[in-house]
Each structure stands twice: as C-alpha cells, then as structure tokens.
Amino acid sequence: MDLDTASQSLSPAAASHRASLRLPATCDPPSEHNPPRQASWIVFGATGHIGRSLVRAVLSHGDQCTAVGWTQENTVEQMDRWQEKNCLGILCDVRVRETVETVIEKSIERWGNVDIIANCTGYGVIGACEDQDDYDLRNQFSTNFLGTLHIIQLSLPHFRSQSHGRYLIFSSTAGALGVPGLGPYCATKYAVEGLIESMLYEVDIFNIKATLVEPGHVRLDEPDDGLNPASGLNTTAVGTGGTGPPPPKRYGHFWVKPTPSAPYATLTSPAGHAKRIVQWLNDRQPVSAVKSAELMWQLGHCSYPPLRLLLGSYAVESIRDRLRSIIEEIEDWKHLSFPVTIPDDAPSSERGRGDGNEELEEADNE
DSSP: OOOOSOOOOOOHHHHHTOTTSOOOGGGOOOBTTBOOOOOEEEEETTTSHHHHHHHHHHHHTTOEEEEEEETTTOOHHHHHTTOBTTEEEEEEOTTSHHHHHHHHHHHHHHHSOOOEEEEOOOOEEESOGGGOOHHHHHHHHIIIIIHHHHHHHHHHHHHHHHTOEEEEEEOOGGGTSOOTTOHHHHHHHHHHHHHHHHHHHHHGGGTEEEEEEEEOSEEOOOSOTTBOTTTOOBOOBTTTTOOBOOOOOTTTTEEEOSSOOGGGOSTTOGGGHHHHHHHHHTTOOOEEHHHHHHHHHHHHHOSSOOSEEEESHHHHHHHHHHHHHHHHHHHHHGGGOOOOOOOTTSOHHHHTOOOSOHHHHHHHHO
16 A cells, blocks of 8 residues: 555544555455444554554544653653543653563553554664664664563463454564664564564464554654644643653654764765665655554454555565565575485485485476
C-alpha cells in the first residue's frame, strides 16, 4: 500500500474513514461486517511522533490505552496530562527491566487485561561505525534490542494466561538494509527482526502473534502539535511555560555525532549519508504518521496479521531491491557449494554416508 501521496494533515477520525486505508481482506481486519471488540493497548514510546499518532488512533476508536513516555525525555507531570477515562499516562525506561514490569502490572490493574502491545521506542546514533564509542553502542543495543526483549519476556506470561495477545514491534527499513552512517543502529534492528521471527515459532501455539512494522521516512503530520494526544486539550509544550507533552524532536530518535573523525568528514563520505538524508528530508518525509497509525490500529484487531508490514514506497522498493540483490548473488555463487567427496578406497560405512546433497546433485544432472 502506497502512503506517499501528498495530503493535508488528517485527524485520526478522518483517517479512519478513508477507504484507501484498509488492510487486505485476507487478514480479516475490522469492518462494518466484522466489528472489533474493545481492546486494551500498551504503547511504549508514546511521546514520539509515531507513538503519539498511534495513541490518538487507538483512543479515537474507543479502545483503552496505556501511553508510555521515556524517562529521559518526559516527566511525571507531562504524562499526567494524558490521563483520561480510556488513557493511562506513565513513564518507563525500557532498558530497565523493573520499569517495564511496573508498566505491565499497572496496565493490567487499570484495564483488567492487556490485548495489544506496541513498541515504538528506538534510539540511533548517526555516525561512522569507527566513530561510535562504547556508550553509543551499548545504549543503542540496550534500548532497541534489550528493551524489546524486556517487553516480550515480561508480557508473555500474561498473554499465555489469557490465550491471546498481539505485538506490534516497530522495526525499520534499517532492519533489512545496511545504511552507511547507521551501522550499529542497523545491527540492533537486525537483532530485533531475528528475535521476533524466532519467538513466533515458540508462541504461536498460545495464540500469540506479532508483526514487525517497517516504515519508511515518517513525517510529523498531526493537525496540531500542541494537542494532548489523549484528551485533545490544547496543552503548551515544555519550554514555553506549559506542562503538556513536548512536541517530538525534528530528527525523531536519532542523535547526530557532531564531529566525525578526519577519514569520514569529507562532504561525499559514505559515512555521512544518513546525516545528509536526515537533514535533507527535514519535513519532506513521505510517509504519514496519522495514516500509518490508522493501519496499526487495524493491524492490532485483524485475525491473520503478517509477519512484516512495510509502510511507504521507499520501504517497499529499497527492501525489495536488496532481496533481489541477495538472490542474484546466491545464484552467481551457488556453483561453489560442493558436497563432501569420499575417496573410492574409503570403507563402505563411510561411502554410505553423504552430506544430504546426493538427491540435489542427481536432480541437477537430470
């Protein structure tokens, strides 16, 4: 589905009525003929522009939601402004296991159960692999990979006990591509993708499902950045004298290394690619956060979710091109995959043992 067409800002309610924003019928999404039941959500990373749009979409459809802010960027007072009948605002640091456990416990206490967990948290450092120090590396892995693992390990017992549960894990095109200037960040997303795909084999028997959401470049297109995501009240951001949620940072969850080392400091250095593209995009990101959030709400309620959902033509084209290149490379080099040869004078017991390629070789010869 192409979400890249230019459009004016949409409210969640307006997005929900767009006929083009519908998941395929094969996944059995909510519809007039398949009305959804009220669900309880936890949205980690709710103060980022994707997470905030998702919270708004969830509440606009009448679901209940725990909106989780980040302790390093938000305050208790800010998250208190999110409180309403169907929304619980709370702080958490996904790197700290105990804080994740507290979020899950308080959500179950408030809503009775949790049906859907969305992890929109993420942290990336833009800079050459050689320039990123131990703190940069560990912080990215602790946030992106260990944070996701903490959420999964602490919520799986609850999902198993109720025989259902749904994860929406925001990965990235960086989880399928190697992006110069984002090496460690890409490594964390590759790790998350491997984690989720492996986990699904283990938990499918418990009616627990997960989807890796891989968006392209997502723009800030909410109608009013000053609106409280929960209640819609106009709350002034911190820094201007108010106590409401601050607007998302322009570059999202990326931090740019200010002083690249000499080998990577030239204007055309590949290591500067990520920095150049982020600065050029600015507000030109082609994928709508509001439209994406509407699809995420549908995804949380559909019966047969996909393992991966790519959002936007950039994500589709770039990942498809990479997969094609991998297939082409396999075909170019597959002739070097030799079976183990056994000498003619080897004992009969050795000659009777192959490596499993005999049938494949016979098929090739035919």
